[in-house]
Amino acid sequence: MNTQTIEQNKQQIIQDNLVFMDGISVRFGKVVALQGVNFSVKHNEVVGLLGDNGAGKSTLIKTLNGYHKANEGSIYFKGKQVSFKxxxxxxxxxxxxxxxxLALVNLMTISRNFFMGRELQKNIGPIKVMDMKQMDLIAAQSLSEVGLRNIREMQETVNFLSGGERQAISIGRATYFGAQLLILDEPTAALSVMETEWVLRLVSEAKDNGLSVILITHNAYEAYAVADRFVVLQHGKNYAEINKEDTNPKDLIEVIAGRK
Ligand SMILES: Nc1ncnc2c1ncn2[C@@H]1O[C@H](COP(=O)(O)OP(=O)(O)OP(=O)(O)O)[C@@H](O)[C@H]1O
Ligand SMILES: [Mg+2]
Incomplete structure (x- = not known):
């Protein structure tokens, strides 16, 4: 392929995908966490991001969302190059x-966590104050839609919530504020079987609502249940990329373990 064709192909990938990470390298001192990784997420697609401990999964999504800076490579979101601060x-x-x-602040209320950074304000005379009542109402409504029904008090702090309830708040918040991409880093790692099912159902619902999702998990069965495509990293590099119709959970485990 000549350079012009390669460039045209790249432009096509940028336009066709919600996310395109192109040749990402991230180093922490001497540790090479990611080396030339390519990663994409289509519109309305659930991608299972898989790989063994230390493969670079968390580093990749933290580079996408601006928590880490890439040493090399480019990131495109909605067709435009981005580099979130x-x-x-x-x-x-x-x-x-x-x-x-890290998703929620333990000592803040459920309602404040829901609105974190996007608090509603109202005017009392010349003074702007937070509109707690309205925030409580909206949070309660949105959270009941994601199945958080047994929480009546939005002014309670989140430290007593279960892992599943916490994930539900994050997912409910994303949907309410119109996020296009939801990133879940091992959302079910500490959950009971029932709560895991709930969170996976929320992932499917998020997709039904038009969102794309990156789901990081160690559990091939969970990933298989909800993802459309799987991207497997190994030692900070791309190892495999598989569509759901071409695999099954047992096969995925073999790939994650590097045996296939
Ligand atoms: N802040 C950091 N400073 C130094 N090294 C780091 C840092 N974050 C990650 N690493 C290293 O980068 C590599 C990739 O780590 P990362 O956390 O991305 O892996 P992971 O695939 O998310 O693993 P896990 O499944 O255990 O969560 C590892 O070798 C890790 O020790
Ligand atoms: Mg991780």
Missing amino acids: SPKYAREAGIETAYQD
Whole structure:
């Protein structure tokens, strides 16, 4: 292929995908966490991002959302090159990330966590104050839509919530604020069987609502249940990319383990 054709192909990939990460390398001192990784997410697609411990999965999504800076490579979101200064900027652009532990602020209320960084305000005379009542109402409504029904008090802090409830808040928040991409980094790692089913159902619902999702998990069965495509990393490099129709959970385990 000549250079012009390669460039045309690349432009096509950029336009066809919601996310395109092109040749991403990330180093932490001497540790090479990612080396020339390509990664894409289509519109309305659920991608299972898989790989063994230390493969570079978290680093990849944290590079996408601006938590880390890439040493090499380019990132495109919605057809434009981006380089988010922090996850806050990524959120504003439509990328919501839920980490297992860092997604919510423990000592803040459910309602404040739901609105974090996007608080509603109202005027009392010349003074602007947070509109707690309205925020409580909207949070309660949106969270009941993701199945968080047994929480009545939006002013309670989130530290008593279960892992599943926390994930539900992150997912409900993404949907309410119109995110186009939801990133879930091992959302089910500490969940019970019932809560895992709930979170996986929410992932499918997010897709039904038009979102794209990056789901990081160690569980091939979970990934297989909800993802359309699988991207497997190994030692910071692309290892395999498989469509759902070409694989099954047992096969995926073999690939993740590097035996296939
Ligand atoms: N902040 C950091 N400083 C130094 N090294 C890091 C940092 N973050 C990640 N690494 C290293 O980069 C590599 C990739 O780590 P990463 O957390 O992305 O892997 P992972 O695929 O998410 O693994 P896991 O499944 O265990 O979460 C590992 O060798 C890790 O030790
Ligand atoms: Mg990780």
